[in-house]
Amino acid sequence: xxxxxxxxxxxxxxxxxxxxxxxxxxxxxxxxxxxxxxxxxxxxxxxxxxxxxxxxxxxxxxxxxxxxxxxxxxxxxxxxxxxxxxxxxxxxxxxxxxxxxxxxxxxxxxxxxxxxxxxxxxxxxxxxxxxxxxxxxxxxxxxxxxxxxxxxxxxxxxxxxxxxxxxxxxxxxxxxxxxxxxxxxxxxxxxxxxxxxxxxxxxxxxxxxxxxxxxxxxxxxxxxxxxxxxxxxxxxxxxxxxxxxxxxxxxxxxxxxxxxxxxxxxxxxxxxxxxxxxxxxxxxxxxxxxxxxxxxxxxxxxxxxxxxxxxx
Amino acid sequence: xxxxxxxxxxxxxxxxxxxxxxxxxxxxxxxxxxxxxxxxxxxxxxxxxxxxxxxxxxxxxxxxxxxxxxxxxxxxxxxxxxxxxxxxxxxxxxxxxxxxxxxxxxxxxxxxxxxxxxxxxxxxxxxxxxxxxxxxxxxxxxxxxxxxxxxxxxxxxxxxxxxxxxxxxxxxxxxxxxxxxxxxxxxxxxxxxxxxxxxxxxxxxxxxxxxxxxxxxxxxxxxxxxxxxxxxxxxxxxxxxxxxxxxxxxxxxxxxxxxxxxxxxx
Numbered sequence: 364x365x366x367x368x369x370x371x372x373x374x375x376x377x378x379x380x381x382x383x384x385x386x387x388x389x390x391x392x393x394x395x396x397x398x399x400x401x402x403x404x405x406x407x408x409x410x411x412x413x414x415x416x417x418x419x420x421x422x423x424x425x426x427x428x429x430x431x432x433x434x435x436x437x438x439x440x441x442x443x444x445x446x447x448x449x450x451x452x453x454x455x456x457x458x459x460x461x462x463x464x465x466x467x468x469x470x471x472x473x474x475x476x477x478x479x480x481x482x483x484x485x486x487x488x489x490x491x492x493x494x495x496x497x498x499x500x501x502x503x504x505x506x507x508x509x510x511x512x513x514x515x516x517x518x519x520x521x522x523x524x525x526x527x528x529x530x531x532x533x534x535x536x537x538x539x540x541x542x543x544x545x546x547x548x549x550x551x552x553x554x555x556x557x558x559x560x561x562x563x564x565x566x567x568x569x570x571x572x573x574x575x576x577x578x579x580x581x582x583x584x585x586x587x588x589x590x591x592x593x594x595x596x597x598x599x600x601x602x603x604x605x606x607x608x609x610x611x612x613x614x615x616x617x618x619x620x621x622x623x624x625x626x627x628x629x630x631x632x633x634x635x636x637x638x639x640x641x642x643x644x645x646x647x648x649x650x651x652x653x654x655x656x657x658x659x660x661x662x663x664x665x666x667x668x669x670x671x672x673x674x675x
Numbered sequence: 676x677x678x679x680x681x682x683x684x685x686x687x688x689x690x691x692x693x694x695x696x697x698x699x700x701x702x703x704x705x706x707x708x709x710x711x712x713x714x715x716x717x718x719x720x721x722x723x724x725x726x727x728x729x730x731x732x733x734x735x736x737x738x739x740x741x742x743x744x745x746x747x748x749x750x751x752x753x754x755x756x757x758x759x760x761x762x763x764x765x766x767x768x769x770x771x772x773x774x775x776x777x778x779x780x781x782x783x784x785x786x787x788x789x790x791x792x793x794x795x796x797x798x799x800x801x802x803x804x805x806x807x808x809x810x811x812x813x814x815x816x817x818x819x820x821x822x823x824x825x826x827x828x829x830x831x832x833x834x835x836x837x838x839x840x841x842x843x844x845x846x847x848x849x850x851x852x853x854x855x856x857x858x859x860x861x862x863x864x865x866x867x868x869x870x871x872x873x874x875x876x877x878x879x880x881x882x883x884x885x886x887x888x889x890x891x892x893x894x895x896x897x898x899x900x901x902x903x904x905x906x907x908x909x910x911x912x913x914x915x916x917x918x919x920x921x922x923x924x925x926x927x928x929x930x931x932x933x934x935x936x937x938x939x940x941x
Contacts, residue, residue, distance in 0.1 A: 412842060414838055414841075414842070433841070434838075434841045434842050435841045435842070435843075435844045435845060435846055436844075438844070439842060440842070441838075441839065441842040443835055443838070443839060445835060447835035447836050447838065447839035448836075449836055449839070449840070449854060450836070450858065451857040451858060460840065460843050460845075460853075461843035461844050464843060464844045464845050464849060465844060505839075508839075508843065509842075509843075511843075512843055512844060
C-alpha cells in the first residue's frame with residue numbers, strides 16, 4: 364500500500380470536516396476522492412500532503428510514518444485547483460524549482476525539465492511566463508512541476524475544476540494516458556462523478572466527513588452501498604418505493620402485466636436520448652425514465668401519451 | 676460637462692497647493708544661477724547636515740524595510756490574538772504629531788530622567804542628542820510606510836504559491852526568498868522609496884531629540900529652518916531644493932519601474 368490513513372479526525376471550530384477516516388490507497392493506481400463540496404475530500408488530500416494537520420490519526424506514505432512530517436519533507440507532488448504557478452518564473456524555471464531546491468547539477472536539471480516539458484506537450488513554451496499560457500497549459504505545467512521531484516505520490520486537488528468543459532474533458536483523458544505512462548500513485552479530488560468514473564481505477568466516495576464507499580467505477584455504479592452513493596454517481600428516480608436508474612425503467616405504450624400506468628408530462632432531448640417525466644397515480648413526484656431517441660419515435664411518445672412502466 | 680468641471684477643479688487645486696509653491700522653491704534656488712547650490716556644497720556644516728540626514732534616513736529605511744516585511748507577513752499569513760490591535764497600532768506613527776514622538780522618546784531615553792536613558796548613558800550609549808536618537812525618531816515616523824504597501828499585495832497574491840513551493844521541498848527561508856519576496860518586490864520597492872523620502876524630510880521629531888548642534892546633530896531639514904530664521908533665504912531654498920529633488924527623483928524612478936513591470940505582467 365502506498366498511502367495508509369488511519370483514524371484521522373479533523374475539525375474546524377464546530378464543523379466536523381473528517382470523522383474517523385481509515386483509507387488504504389494501493390501503489391501505482393489512480394484513485395479519485397469523490398463527493399459533494401464541503402464533504403471533506405480536499406481536507407483529506409491536504410492532510411495526506413501535510414498542508415493541513417489532522418487532530419488525530421496517522422498518515423503513512425510508502426511505509427514511512429509521515430504524520431509529524433512537514434509538507435516539504437514528504438516528497439509528495441501537489442497540484443492545486445488554481446495552478447499556483449510561480450508567476451515571476453518562466454515555465455522551465457517553474458518545473459525546475461523542486462530540483463533547484465534539491466541542488467541537483469545544472470545539466471541534470473535541464474535534461475529533466477526538457478523531458479517533462481515534452482511529456483506535457485509544453486516543449487515550445489519553456490521560456491514563457493505562466494501569464495502567457497492558457498488555463499489548461501498552466502495546469503499541465505503545474506503537473507510537470509510536481510512530477511519533477513519524482514514524488515512518491517501525486518496529489519491533485521480538483522485539478523480541472525477551474526477549466527471550461529471542453530478543456531476539462533481533454534485534460535482528463537490526457538491525465539489517464541499520462542498515468543498509464545508514468546505509473547506514479549495518484550490521488551485526485553473531484554466533485555464531478557463523470558470525471559471520477561472515466562479516469563479513476565478506484566473511487567472513494569466521501570460525504571459529510573465520512574467514507575461512504577470504496578470501489579472500482581463498476582462496483583460503485585452497479586452495486587452502490589447506499590442511496591447516497593447511487594444518487595451521487597448518476598441520475599436516479601424513485602419507482603414503487605425503490606431507487607433505480609432512469610435507464611433501468613422499461614417503457615411501453617400498451618398495458619402489460621406487472622407494469623404501472625402513467626402519463627407523460629414532458630419530453631427532454633439530451634443528445635441521443637430522451638428523458639421522460641411520467642406522472643403516476645399515487646406518486647407525488649414524477650418518475651424519470653430514459654429511452655433512446657429511436658425508441659421514443661417508434662413508440663410515438665409525446666406529451667400527454669399514456670405509458671406503462673416497469674423496473675428492469 | 677461635469678467631468679470637465681471636476682477635472683479643472685482638480686488641476687487648479689493641485690496647482691495652487693503643490694505645483695506652484697514647489698516650483699517657486701526652484702525659481703528661488705536659481706535666482707542667482709548656481710551660486711546658492713554651489714554655496715551648499717562648499718559649506719562644511721551644510722554638507723555634514725546632508726550627510727547626517729542621508730545616514731539616518733538610510734539606517735531608518737533598512738530597519739523599517741526588514742521590520743515592515745516581517746510584520747506584514749505576521750499580519751497576513753498568521754492568526755493570533757490581538758492581531759487587529761497591532762494592525763491599528765501600526766498606523767499610530769502616521770496619525771500622531773512628530774513633536775509628540777520626539778517628546779515621547781525623550782521621556783524614555785532622556786539621559787537624565789528617561790526610563791532607560793541613564794542606564795544606557797552609564798554604558799556609554801548616547802541616544803538623545805546623538806545620531807542614535809535621530810535614527811530612532813526617523814524610524815518611528817516612517818514605520819508604517821512599507822507595511823501599508825506590502826500588506827494589501829500579500830493579501831492579493833494569496834499563499835497558493837508558497838504552499839506549492841513548500842510541497843516541492845522548499846523550507847521557510849527558501850520559500851520567502853524565491854517565492855514570497857519576488858511576488859511582493861514592487862510593493863517593497865515603493866515602500867522603501869516612500870520611507871526614504873519621508874525619513875530624509877523628517878523635521879519635528881528629530882528637532883526634539885537631536886539637540887540641533889551645527890556640524891554634529893543638525894540634519895538637513897533643521898539646517899533649512901536655521902538658514903530661514905537667519906534671513907539666509909537663498910540658502911534655505913537651495914537646501915530645500917536639494918531635499919525635494921531627492922524625493923522627486925525617487926518617486927520618478929519608482930513610477931518608471933512600476934510602469935515597466937506592469938507591461939511585463941499584463
